[in-house]
Amino acid sequence: MTTPLLDSVLEAHGGLARWRGYRTMEATIVTGGKLWEIKGQPQDPMPRRMSVALQREWASVQPFGAPDQRTDFTPERVAIEKFDGRVVAQQASPRETFEGHILTTPWNPLQRAYFNGYALWTYLTTPFFMTLPGMSVTEIDPVSEHGEQWRGLQVRFPDGTASHSRLQEFYFGGDFLLRRHDYRVDVAGGFSAIQYVSDPIEANGIVLPSKRRAYRCDADGHLLPDELMVAIDINDVSLAP
Template identity: 40%
Template sequence: MDALAQKIVDAHGGLETWSKFRSLTAHLAQGGALWGLKGHAGKLDDTNVTVGLGEEWASHHPFGSGDRVTLFRPDKVEIEDGMGQVLDSLEAPRSSFAGHTLETPWTEPQLAYFAGIAMWTYLNMPFLLAAPNVVSERLDDWHENGETWQRLRVTFPKEIATHCTVQTLYVDDAGLLKRHDYDVEIAGNTAGAHYVTEYVGVQGIKFPTKRRIYPRQPDGQAMAEPLVVSIDLDRIALR
């Protein structure tokens, strides 16, 4: 790994500790303009997520009303009832977003796909920096709100389903994440600036529990509004 990438991974608990676990579960309280814009206001406001660590999969429960559960994998998304019966599914989900813009509504399986790639990426970061074929490169420092943050460009291989191929991490002097930039390819390449705060320690790993995502301008500056997505996490457990 790049030296800065190694510093970031170590600051969050280190690979030795991370490698002891296979999955992570957390409770999510979510908000922001995106969900209503995509036709699913309230559906994931109060939910739980479980993600694979390393292996890419994610499950949200409940998914809207009742006891519905999602299962996301890069090649397929399913929505099941509480008895495990498949209610809806989508094969090759990424291709279903062709031609989408920010305003294009999503089907329920498309929502499950987005929620899956997003939470899997967020909760596996920054340990994805050590994943096979993930390439990182140091960028110039960034100045924001009187602070100086180090930046790392991260390039993902095609076998990892995430927001986009190239993303940027911003970290403080201790190596903890402050901001995470990406373009949401499945929503018309909408540019986002994702801020993370309020770290907690869980079983030897550090996690930010407050996430706020805003539009990102061409010069890299974040807009103050609208709030695109908010995510507050608690009850984090590693298994």
């Protein structure tokens, strides 16, 4: 079920009919930010190739941990494997391994792979994932930013879908393109984050932001400008049927 605002948002990002003609997306990503050091998983500035499925929740990034390795993520299982498919390590029910975590709890490589998988799947499929079965979308109050008013959608994710938090908020400019994404990082103690997106690019008729900057918030929901947790630059995007 969609809303009038979501209908306009989908059209601005390339249209649902066009999106449904594709099955996978690939993109080159460069990642930074404070979160990786906090979690004991230092991030280098090397470009990596990210792949996601568009009609189901699956993701993979390469290289990961070694030049000939990649990840294989679904909500039910995460693995690190060689390019020939040999499994290096795997974890079933990976969400359960974050039980009791706080912001400073270290992650192991499989936990990092799980976070990367669900986060990039969410980012690269926004806003179209909102039309998948079980997603509940409601228009919420707008926010005022940079002299503009950005209209909002709150999404409730269904059981079985992995993401930052069950409830997330997305805000769109007058052109109906995404400007901001709010969520709680449940796998890292539930800290609140505001992610600003910018510099839209087009690939195969689909529009998506090429820059993402996620900041931690204080207890009152105010952004902490020195707490840039995750930075992602995205380019060389392609979609395939």
